[in-house]
Amino acid sequence: MITYKVFLDNRRPKAGEKYPLMFRITYNRKTTTYATGISICKGHWNEDGCLINSQCPNYKELNKNLTSKFLKVQKLLLQMEDEGSFSFEAFKEKFHEKPIELKRKVTFFTYSNQVIAELHEVKRTGNAVVYQTAVNRLMAFCNDKQLKFEQIDYSLLDRFKHQLIKEGAKPNTIGNYFRSIRAIYNKAIKSKLVDRSLYPFTEISIKTEKTAKRAIASDALTGLGQLVIKPGSKEWNARNYLFLSFAFRGMSFTDMAYLKHSNIVNGRMQYCRRKTHKSYSIKMTKLAIELLKRFNSNSIYLLPVMTSKVEEDSLESKKVIQQWIKTTNKYLKRLGKQLGVENLTTYVARHTWATTAKRLGYSNELIAECLGHEYGNKITNIYLDSFEQSVIDEVNEKVVKLIE
Structure with missing residues (x-):
């Protein structure tokens, strides 16, 4: 049972020696209070009648306001009790909810x-x-x-x-x-x-175009690896970022930027993809281990992109990462021109990994699971077993071996 009443909280006066009028609500022997927004002098409250007496200036207007709020509380409590949906948190939210007109x-x-x-x-x-x-x-x-x-x-x-x-x-x-x-x-x-x-969107057609394929041939990746590039140069680092993404099954640049030493557990890279919040566990290949050694970061992050001064997933961090992507793509495109490959960017790794796996004869279902995608009908997928982790590890090792 829910009980409620109005009372004068005379413990601490507000400005002008006025005290707030409060609603006290009791439910299952627990009590909480809610402000009415009205404050009066102690001598202006008629406790027996639960009314503001005539000694208070504007008492008629204040009583009218108090009665309106009391009726709102009463109606809301009766409705919530009847629905069996009462909780102090839910009541507070509904009580302070603005009218639809406002x-x-x-x-x-x-x-x-x-x-x-x-x-x-x-x-x-x-x-x-x-x-x-x-x-x-x-x-x-x-x-x-x-x-x-x-x-x-x-x-x-x-x-x-x-x-x-x-x-x-x-x-x-x-x-x-x-x-x-x-x-x-x-x-x-x-x-x-x-x-x-x-609702105005029913008749509005929102179309999308199929984007051009970003994958490049595996022999182009091999050619990229064979290019003689000065260690430590911008081009050298750009190639390392692209190959690291490829070694981690097309991991996005953003996810790589956030990788920490703590993400490496028992020879596996364990992380949560920022875009989908899906968890991944990727066996560290020989190529991945070698590339991470080249970056040799002294911070908590494995790559020298983020710093501890920048808050993760903040607008500032997004700007930092976008600038790194822009710079990396600039030098990748330069390398691409040497190979006769157009639009060589960080996005190429994920698409090329999938295309390479397909050319090696792996099924669309297996490739989709490696990338963390749903394949076919989502309802049907509920009844299908996931591939063993060892099978997924094997796919990645065979794909990555082409450029090791």
Whole structure:
């Protein structure tokens, strides 16, 4: 049973010798209090009648306010008790929840900034940056920081899409913008900021183009390894980063940048992929061990990309890593020109690893598991056994041996 009452908390006075009126709620012998937002002098409270007496200035208005809040508490408690959903935390959240009328005055720009800030708080910096870019493009198009969710309709989105195409934006870029804006809009619906009936994306087509294959032939990788490069040079380091990624089954540059000595356990590289949060355990090959020795980092990280001064997964860390990727790709492209290979970048390693494994005769299912992907129907995959770790280790050893 839930009991509740209003009382004057006369333990500590506020400014002007006034004391706060509080709601006391008791449930299962546990009690907690919630502020009413009203403070009065001690002599102005009628405890028997639970009312502010006439000696208090504006007592009628204050009593009206107090009664309104009391009825809100009463209605909310009865509803939660009837639903069997009462908890002090849930009550507090619902009690302080803003009315829908006030919520719907929140602009798209204000709410988007809130969502982006929350992504930064939980270190989902990549998503935050993608959302911010999409929001900035929409706001630049509308030129209205007071844009309401109700104003984002099919007509506005269609005109926005037309403008992006006119400016030369690629289909995949446009798709990223629209998926980000749609994700924010869906969050707003769940937060009751906008009615679901106004959802404008049903008739908007969000298309993507199949990206060009980034894999290069395994003999091109072999040729890259045979190039005579001065040890310690920018080109030498760039090649080492690419080969290390290849040795770790196409590990992303970002994940490599965060690798620590503590990630090496019993001859295996154990880490969690930043993008998908999936855990990986990769047997250290001869090539991987040799490459890590070349970097010889003295910090907690295995590679000289991150420093202890930069907070992990922060916006600053993302900028640092992006600059390293940009510089590495610059020198990889120079090496690529010597081999007659176009667009030699850090992204090549993952695609080339998969293509090489395929040419060695391994199945799509096995390659997908090595890369941490789902293959085919997700429902079907639930009933399929995972490949033994030793089988996956064998695939990687045979693929990597081609360039050792």
